[in-house]
Amino acid sequence: MEVLISSRGHASPSRLERACALLRREAPLHWVERPDVRPFWAVTRYADIVSIETRSGQFAAGPRTYLASETSEAVLQRVTGKPQLVRSLTEMDPPDHAVYRAIIQGAFAPPALRELETWLARWAAEIIDRIAACSGPIDFAADVALPFTFRVIGRMLGTPEADDARLARLAQAFVGAEDPQRRLAESPGDTMRMAMLALRDYFEAVVADRLAYPRDDLTSLIARAEPHGAAMPHYELISYFILLVTAGHDTTALALGGGLEALLAAPDQFARLRAEPDLLDSAIEEMLRWTTPVRHFMRTALGDTEVAGQPIREGDALALFFHSANRDESVFESAGAFLIDRSPNPHIAFGRGPHVCMGLQLARMQMRAMFAELLRRTERIERAGRVRRVQSPFMSGVSRLPVRIAFRASFDAAAE
Numbered sequence: 001m002e003v004l005i006s007s008r009g010h011a012s013p014s015r016l017e018r019a020c021a022l023l024r025r026e027a028p029l030h031w032v033e034r035p036d037v038r039p040f041w042a043v044t045r046y047a048d049i050v051s052i053e054t055r056s057g058q059f060a061a062g063p064r065t066y067l068a069s070e071t072s073e074a075v076l077q078r079v080t081g082k083p084q085l086v087r088s089l090t091e092m093d094p095p096d097h098a099v100y101r102a103i104i105q106g107a108f109a110p111p112a113l114r115e116l117e118t119w120l121a122r123w124a125a126e127i128i129d130r131i132a133a134c135s136g137p138i139d140f141a142a143d144v145a146l147p148f149t150f151r152v153i154g155r156m157l158g159t160p161e162a163d164d165a166r167l168a169r170l171a172q173a174f175v176g177a178e179d180p181q182r183r184l185a186e187s188p189g190d191t192m193r194m195a196m197l198a199l200r201d202y203f204e205a206v207v208a209d210r211l212a213y214p215r216d217d218l219t220s221l222i223a224r225a226e227p228h229g230a231a232m233p234h235y236e237l238i239s240y241f242i243l244l245v246t247a248g249h250d251t252t253a254l255a256l257g258g259g260l261e262a263l264l265a266a267p268d269q270f271a272r273l274r275a276e277p278d279l280l281d282s283a284i285e286e287m288l289r290w291t292t293p294v295r296h297f298m299r300t301a302l303g304d305t306e307v308a309g310q311p312i313r314e315g316d317a318l319a320l321f322f323h324s325a326n327r328d329e330s331v332f333e334s335a336g337a338f339l340i341d342r343s344p345n346p347h348i349a350f351g352r353g354p355h356v357c358m359g360l361q362l363a364r365m366q367m368r369a370m371f372a373e374l375l376r377r378t379e380r381i382e383r384a385g386r387v388r389r390v391q392s393p394f395m396s397g398v399s400r401l402p403v404r405i406a407f408r409a410s411f412d413a414a415a416e
């Protein structure tokens with residue numbers, strides 16, 4: 001059990017998978033009591049997670065939305081005076097959730113995404129140009145996945161590229177506060193507090209600017225929104241930006257890095273993708289299943305109920321482990337194999353139900369743009385050093401992926 005809720009456990013995929021397989025088999029709803037963590041049910045089977053996610057009248061998303069130690073929770077409550085650190089879409093329930101979600105929905109709808117698609121292809125090409133100019137190995141996670149994905153959300157929010165690295169650092173500290181390379185202070189609670197206050201200060205200034213000088217960006221939309229007919233309360237306003245800078249890049253960056261790592265570990269699959277690039281869309285779905293960057297969200301029972309025959313009491317918290325669901329053998333044949341032509345592939349890397357990821361098509365588009373460019377421009381990609389993984393039970397995956405890339409000579413010539 002420890003492996004599932006500890007930050008280190010999520011940096012050891014095979015140990016983690018063994019633990020999840022055991023739980024799925026022996027104790028799919030497992031009551032966890034550990035020092036410094038409020039008790040909760042660990043839910044590891046696909047069917048049970050989908051059932052809980054879609055019974056939204058029976059399970060609430062807030063206020064306990066993520067696993068955190070009681071020590072961290074206490075630090076954060078001292079800062080906010082609220083039962084949770086932030087209150088964004090992921091923590092909201094009816095009636096607020098739908099009203100707040102509607103504010104930015106248009107930015108993720110097909111017409112807006114179509115407009116973005118052409119720019120995304122150019123942006124992917126520019127990032128690859130930058131690494132093509134480097135001699136020697138590069139770190140795909142830090143040099144490609146991170147700057148590529150952060151600029152997408154930065155562009156949507158209307159923040160300048162010069163701020164990307166700093167904002168990404170704060171966002172990553174906020175969601176990976178246990179990770180020694182991401183933290184800003186010794187304790188996770190202090191790291192989250194520092195990241196949150198810095199993001200608050202940053203977005204307070206951007207919001208003030210957009211209230212005075214509106215632009216065609218998400219920040220102006222959120223700053224001027226009037227959910228329930230009045231300006232958004234400050235806490236919810238800042239929370240909205242914190243959600244977007246975290247959800248908007250780390251997830252997709254981890255899926256890109258982990259996706260490439262999976263291809264490198266399965267050379268037959270990589271060779272097939274090069275030979276049959278039409279398989280790219282299904283390869284991307286498999287990368288999403290395989291990496292499942294968001295490891296869990298929590299729900300709280302609103303009344304006495306049951307899940308798969310297990311009685312659940314009102315007020316019980318349940319942690320839904322998406323990566324375990326995505327390895328569930330009763331849904332995915334050969335679940336432990338990375339197969340780029342897997343079909344069907346009903347993975348739940350984006351969750352399900354009313355909170356299903358808003359950026360799911362945008363994330364897919366980013367992955368398609370980047371991998372299409374890699375396939376087009378490169379002849380060979382090989383590992384050039386040790387992989388590092390994020391140590392966090394909330395968001396995890398590959399944070400360092402050294403690779404050596406051989407670019408196509410014909411493409412270089414054409415580009416000159």
Ligand code: HEM
Pocket residue numbers: 053089090091101153243244247248249251252255288292293294297322349350351352353354355356357358359360362363
């Ligand atoms: C591979 C990339 C991504 C993955 C794996 C991912 C995964 C998730 C998951 C699991 C949830 C919670 C779903 C649930 O509770 O059922 C979520 C929610 C959300 N995601 Fe993503 N996400 C990704 C990319 C993005 C991007 C690019 C954005 C763009 C800003 C985004 C914005 C959001 C938002 C706003 C929510 C909250 C939705 C709500 O609570 O109503 N995500 N995502």
